Amino acid sequence: MEIQINRFSEPILQYGNGEGFEPRKDLRAFGPLTKTPLLQLNLGLVGAEHDIVRCLEWIDILNRPAVTNESNAKRFRQYPGAPKAWGISFCAPSHFIRKISDSAMSILINRVKEKISAAIFEEALSLFCEQIESLCLDRHPEAIIIILPEVLGDLSIQNPLLTEREKRILEEFQSDVESEQIGLFELDSESIRVAEDLLTYSQDLIFRNFCRALKARAMQISNCPPIQIIRSETIARDSERQSEATRAWNLSLALYYKAGNIPWKLRDLPPSRCFVGISFHHLKTREGELVYASTAQAFSTEIEPFALKGSYVPREQRRDKQPYLNQDQAASVIEKIIAGYKRQAGVEPSQIVIHKSTPFQPEEKTGFIEQCEKSEIDCRMVSIGPTGFRLAQRGNVEPPRGTCCKISQREGFLFTTGYIPWWDSYPGPHIPAPLRLIVEDGIEFDDRASEILALTKMNWNSSDGIGAVPITLSFARRVGLIMTEMGDSDAINPLYRYYM
Numbered sequence: 487m488e489i490q491i492n493r494f495s496e497p498i499l500q501y502g503n504g505e506g507f508e509p510r511k512d513l514r515a516f517g518p519l520t521k522t523p524l525l526q527l528n529l530g531l532v533g534a535e536h537d538i539v540r541c542l543e544w545i546d547i548l549n550r551p552a553v554t555n556e557s558n559a560k561r562f563r564q565y566p567g568a569p570k571a572w573g574i575s576f577c578a579p580s581h582f583i584r585k586i587s588d589s590a591m592s593i594l595i596n597r598v599k600e601k602i603s604a605a606i607f608e609e610a611l612s613l614f615c616e617q618i619e620s621l622c623l624d625r626h627p628e629a630i631i632i633i634l635p636e637v638l639g640d641l642s643i644q645n646p647l648l649t650e651r652e653k654r655i656l657e658e659f660q661s662d663v664e665s666e667q668i669g670l671f672e673l674d675s676e677s678i679r680v681a682e683d684l685l686t687y688s689q690d691l692i693f694r695n696f697c698r699a700l701k702a703r704a705m706q707i708s709n710c711p712p713i714q715i716i717r718s719e720t721i722a723r724d725s726e727r728q729s730e731a732t733r734a735w736n737l738s739l740a741l742y743y744k745a746g747n748i749p750w751k752l753r754d755l756p757p758s759r760c761f762v763g764i765s766f767h768h769l770k771t772r773e774g775e776l777v778y779a780s781t782a783q784a785f786s787t788e789i790e791p792f793a794l795k796g797s798y799v800p801r802e803q804r805r806d807k808q809p810y811l812n813q814d815q816a817a818s819v820i821e822k823i824i825a826g827y828k829r830q831a832g833v834e835p836s837q838i839v840i841h842k843s844t845p846f847q848p849e850e851k852t853g854f855i856e857q858c859e860k861s862e863i864d865c866r867m868v869s870i871g872p873t874g875f876r877l878a879q880r881g882n883v884e885p886p887r888g889t890c891c892k893i894s895q896r897e898g899f900l901f902t903t904g905y906i907p908w909w910d911s912y913p914g915p916h917i918p919a920p921l922r923l924i925v926e927d928g929i930e931f932d933d934r935a936s937e938i939l940a941l942t943k944m945n946w947n948s949s950d951g952i953g954a955v956p957i958t959l960s961f962a963r964r965v966g967l968i969m970t971e972m973g974d975s976d977a978i979n980p981l982y983r984y985y986m
Contacts, residue, residue, distance in 0.1 A: 490898075491877075492932075494888040496908075497940035498753040499951065505753055507943075508908060509951040510563040510735055513571050513749070520748040524628075526575045527745045530582040530621040530711075532614060533633030534591040537718055538583060541633050544721045548576045548738050552730040561909040561950075565731035565738075572742050582627045584617035595637050604646040607694065610638060615703050622709040628745035630713045632700065639717040641696035645770075652776050653692060655801070656768060660688035662807045686778070686809065691768035691970045702971035705979050712744035712983045735949040743946040744983045751787055752940050760827050760835035761785045761941060763958030764819065764842045766799065766809045767966030771974045776801055778809040779969065782819050783962040783982075785941065789830040791957070792980040793965045794822050808844040816853025824861055826980070837864040839937065841958045845869050846926055866927060868934050870959060873922035875899045884912040887952065890935050891920070896928035900935050902942045903954050913950075921955070947986045961985065 496507045504516035529545065531538055549568050556562035568575055594613065597606050614632060621630060648656070697715050704713050720733060728736075743749055762784050769779040780796030797815035804810070811819065820838065827835050838858055842850075846867050858865035877885045877899070884905040892898035899920040905912045912918065923938065925931045941956035953960065964985040969978065 488893075490892040492890055492892075493886060494890060494932075494936045494939050496888060497936070497943055499750040499943060500753045501750050507951065509739075509750060509949050514563075514566050518572055518742065518747060518749045519751055521573050522745070522747050524574060526577040527629070527741065528582060528627045529576060529578045529741065530584070530618075530627035530630035531578050531633070532584045532617045532621075532630060533586060534635065535585045535588045537633040537635070537721070538585050540718075540721045541631060541716070542578060544737075545576050545578055547730055548734055548741075552734045554729040554731040556729055556732065558909060558911055561906070561911065561913065562729065562732050563735075565734040568738055571735075571738060572747075574742075576738070576741065578627075578631075582621060584620060586613065586617065591635065595635055598637055598641065602641065602643055604643060607641070607643050607696065607699075610641075610696065611699055611703055614700060615707065618704050618710065618713065619707050622707050622711070624709070626709060626711055629711050629741055630704075631741075632713055632715045633718060633721065634697070634715060635718050638696050639715075642693045645692060645694050647770055648692065648776075652770070655776065656688035656692050659768075659801075659807075660692070686766045686768070686966075688768055690967055691770065694971065695967075698967055699971045701985070702968050702976075705968070705972075705984060706976060712981075714740055714744060732949075736947070739949045740947055740986065744986075746983075749946055752943065755787045755937065755940060756837075757788060758831075758833070758836040759786060760789075760823065760838050761937070761956075761958050762820075762823055762838055762840045763956070763960075763962040764796070764811075764840060765959060765962040765966055767970055769798070769970060769974065771798065778803070779966070779974075780809075780811060780815070780819065781962045781966045781969065782823060783958055783965065784823050784827060785944065785958055785961070786827065786831070786835065789827060791944075791961060791982040792826055792830070793961065793978065793982070793985070794819075794826060794980060795969070795978060796822075798974070805847060806845070810844070810847040811850050811853065813849045813853040813856075816850045817857040818853075820854055820857040820865075824857075824863070834861055835863060837866065839866045839868065839934070841938070841956060842867070842869050843871055843959055845871075845924065851926065866925075866930070866934065868926065868938070869924045870938065870956070871922045873899060873920060875920060875922065876917055877901070877920070878917075884914075884918050887918075888939055889920075890932075892931060895931060896925045898923055898931060898935065900938060902939060902952075902956075906952070919954075945986075946982075 502517035506512035551567045552565040554562040766778045778799040783793045785791045796819045799809050855865050887904040889901040901920045904918040925934050938956045942953040944957040945953045
């Protein structure tokens with residue numbers, strides 16, 4: 487086996503008045519891609535009284551410069567304040583603030599700590615959702631910040647809707663995934679972190695997570711804007727995790743996007759090319775059936791990223807312990823993607839590139855290709871997965887991000903994490919973990935790999951401007967997590983800003 491090693495240059499981002507590849511540096515110079523006509527973005531706040539006070543202090547921090555105290559000044563840059571970074575100020579008008587009394591919050595926390603139950607879990611959800619709903623009138627904030635105490639931010643309970651038999655089935659599926667991970671990654675935490683954005687985990691349905699449940703419940707409230715969940719620890723002035731500047735960069739970026747603005751886009755992705763990520767999650771239907779459900783996410787430089795429900799897949803419809811779509815299900819997903827793209831762009835895409843975190847099965851390939859051919863759309867497929875492959879360089883420097891090791895015309899390993907030259911560091915705890923890429927048609931491998939590297943820069947939840955997994959699959963995974971908390975007939979909001 488001959489390995490060809492090359493390195494892709496860092497993808498370029500386009501901002502309001504310039505371009506670059508490092509958001510914390512470039513936004514100060516060029517401003518965001520889309521500039522809101524508003525002078526200030528009005529935020530809603532929901533939380534305990536003392537947390538509201540601290541959050542108001544933090545909103546003031548967002549509007550003024552903040553300094554870093556991290557050791558790597560090349561990566562962790564000073565925050566210039568919202569007026570210079572985003573061209574706006576953040577504001578929380580008093581009529582958009584909903585306080586939960588400290589005594590009521592203290593009672594709830596004590597009950598959770600004593601003995602959590604499904605009833606207490608639902609009580610906590612209702613407490614916050616009642617306050618959220620009161621903000622969702624005709625005149626509402628652009629986004630709502632929810633401040634959670636740590637005990638609720640970490641809260642998970644066993645799903646009471648599952649029978650003991652269903653739990654055993656899911657635990658067996660989870661055991662399959664974990665045993666494969668142990669053999670593949672040898673408990674390498676970096677690889678497992680990547681896998682968590684790609685694989686299907688039974689525990690997502692076995693346990694209910696409070697943050698996911700809150701987002702899912704809020705999504706069912708009419709006229710509800712996107713919500714931003716913040717833990718009390720994040721707005722503590724003495725937090726040791728990150729400096730005020732780094733926290734201000736990340737929080738202001740998320741709020742700016744959730745308020746309906748686009749911070750940046752990729753400069754070099756071809757027009758009319760639609761990238762689709764497909765993933766699976768576990769779901770229990772209203773009829774009581776335990777199934778897999780597919781989720782698809784579409785991304786393009788011409789449209790707002792959107793997600794849609796795919797098909798329900800019987801849990802027996804697995805191959806090599808992984809769910810897959812049959813031909814009709816695959817065709818249905820592509821038909822919905824084409825329609826959704828056309829609604830936003832006015833025309834159909836010229837090419838669809840499908841990313842999937844498991845190998846493509848023959849039925850899927852046939853369904854995807856035939857449906858694309860009906861609209862004369864070029865179809866490409868790439869499976870993207872975790873791997874135990876590692877690459878070592880001479881010396882102490884890790885393989886640079888963008889390094890690609892091609893072992894055939896259709897298969898290779900792409901380092902989306904690694905040494906970052908402009909930071910002069912590797913921002914990871916262990917040896918960089920690449921993604922394994924298999925290009926199904928065996929052509930244009932370099933084009934597909936460079937696209938995937940570019941799509942790792944489109945996570946508007948972090949101002950680092952880089953990620954380990956392309957937005958196609960990480961978004962689809964996030965949607966799937968939220969959908970474990972929703973019924974099969976519940977409507978989903980298609981926009982990415984509601985899930986991040």
